[in-house]
Amino acid sequence: xxxxxxxxxxxxxxxxxxxxxxxxxxxxxxxxxxxxxxxxxxxxxxxxxxxxxxxxxxxxxxxxxxxxxxxxxxxxxxxxxxxxxxxxxxxxxxxxxxxxxxxxxxxxxxxxxxxxxxxxxxxxxxxxxxxxxxxxxxxxxxxxxxxxxxxxxxxxxxxxxxxxxxxxxxxxxxxxxxxxxxxxxxxxxxxxxxxxxxxxxxxxxxxxxxxxxxxxxxxx
Numbered sequence: 415x416x417x418x419x420x421x422x423x424x425x426x427x428x429x430x431x432x433x434x435x436x437x438x439x440x441x442x443x444x445x446x447x448x449x450x451x452x453x454x455x456x457x458x459x460x461x462x463x464x465x466x467x468x469x470x471x472x473x474x475x476x477x478x479x480x481x482x483x484x485x486x487x488x489x490x491x492x493x494x495x496x497x498x499x500x501x502x503x504x505x506x507x508x509x510x511x512x513x514x515x516x517x518x519x520x521x522x523x524x525x526x527x528x529x530x531x532x533x534x535x536x537x538x539x540x541x542x543x544x545x546x547x548x549x550x551x552x553x554x555x556x557x558x559x560x561x562x563x564x565x566x567x568x569x570x571x572x573x574x575x576x577x578x579x580x581x582x583x584x585x586x587x588x589x590x591x592x593x594x595x596x597x598x599x600x601x602x603x604x605x606x607x608x609x610x611x612x613x614x615x616x617x618x619x620x621x622x623x624x625x626x627x628x629x630x631x632x633x634x
Contacts, residue, residue, distance in 0.1 A: 425456045439481065439517045439545070442473030449484040450477050454491070458501040462486075464510040472510070474517050478632060486518025489551035492560065503552075503560050513567040516548045532603050547573035552582045558588040565596040575602030581611040582621055594628050601634035608634060 440560070446626045449469040452460040461484075471485040487488065488511075506512065520542045549569065552560050553576075562575075571593070578598045581589040590609075595599055601608055610630040614622040 417526060421612045425547045429575075432458070438545075439474045439483075440470070440471060440472055442475045442483070445469035446471075446484060447472045447475045447477075450475055450482060450487055453484045453487045453502055456491070456498045456502070458505065461502050462505050465505055468517070469524070470510070471506040471519070472512050472515075472558045480519040481517070482519055485548070486551070489516060489548055490518065492552060492557065493555050494557050498558060499555055503514055503557075507563045507567045512548070513564045513569045514547055514573060515541075515545050515547045516551065519543045547627055549573055549577045553577045556581065556584070556586060556589055558586070558592065561592050565592060569596060571597035571599070574598035575604035578609050579603060579604050579607070579612050582609045583616060584619075585618050585621065586626050587624070590624065594625075600625055600630040602630050608632060 418484065445464060445490075446469055449464045450460060451472060452464060468585055469484070471488070472483055474481050474483045476482075477487070485506055488499070488506050490497045493498070503511075549561070549564060550573075552564060574593050574596065575598060578590065578593045579598070582591060591623070600610070607615075608630065610622065610625045610632055613625055614632070
């Protein structure tokens with residue numbers, strides 16, 4: 415399967431996952447609004463202060479016309495080379511951010527759009543409010559420390575198939591081992607190929623050997 419075909423498959427899957435009704439979303443108030451503002455500003459110290467005072471990162475507030483949880487915003491703007499964004503994500507996980515569920519609006523008030531939003535976009539911003547596993551957002555700009563923190567916070571490995579394939583394709587051995595050790599199925603079919611096939615396509619012998627040692631097969 416070509417990379418373009420896999421992108422199509424992933425886009426459809428992620429849009430389906432996020433097509434959830436909004437009545438299940440936990441609603442927040444002024445503390446969460448302030449937490450969202452501090453998160454978007456990249457103010458890690460203020461975020462830590464608000465979390466300590468009881469602001470809930472999982473609750474949804476309206477931000478610039480879009481429904482967002484501070485947890486979604488933190489993951490959405492995560493960048494490996496911006497330590498303040500990493501610190502915010504880690505602070506939220508320590509303060510009870512859900513490692514398996516995050517509510518937000520794709521393509522919302524942040525400057526970047528997710529891969530599936532860009533894929534379907536016709537030029538104008540497209541929004542879709544719903545929930546998704548945080549690992550999907552974290553893998554857009556992956557940071558090994560964040561993936562490890564998600565696992566430590568109670569990440570459910572059944573959500574990790576797509577992330578494992580992405581980590582293999584990016585040849586990030588640290589994230590691959592973190593996910594495999596966390597119990598993610600090495601023979602998952604999050605897309606049309608297995609993680610081992612992804613390693614073979616990447617011609618990464620180290621990852622091929624590692625995956626095979628953990629039971630991976632080309633055709634499960």
